[in-house]
Amino acid sequence: xxxxxxxxxxxxxxxxxxxxxxxxxxxxxxxxxxxxxxxxxxxxxxxxxxxxxxxxxxxxxxxxxxxxxxxxxxxxxxxxx
Numbered sequence: 001x002x003x004x005x006x007x008x009x010x011x012x013x014x015x016x017x018x019x020x021x022x023x024x025x026x027x028x029x030x031x032x033x034x035x036x037x038x039x040x041x042x043x044x045x046x047x048x049x050x051x052x053x054x055x056x057x058x059x060x061x062x063x064x065x066x067x068x069x070x071x072x073x074x075x076x077x078x079x080x081x
Contacts, residue, residue, distance in 0.1 A: 043049045053059040
């Protein structure tokens, strides 16, 4: 005789699958946190923080001029016969 109630095998199986998904998500988030902590440690000095700001956000010193050089794509100049 089988009783189907809130403790059925189907519900347990679904809950186990959800637990597995959540554990995978937890591992991914832990890896992301570790990467962020490494980035924070690398940016702890003023020089590295300044370099990051220059490369990613275009920051500059007051007496400095920045020139952006763009190269034409060689495929744009290709002539098809």
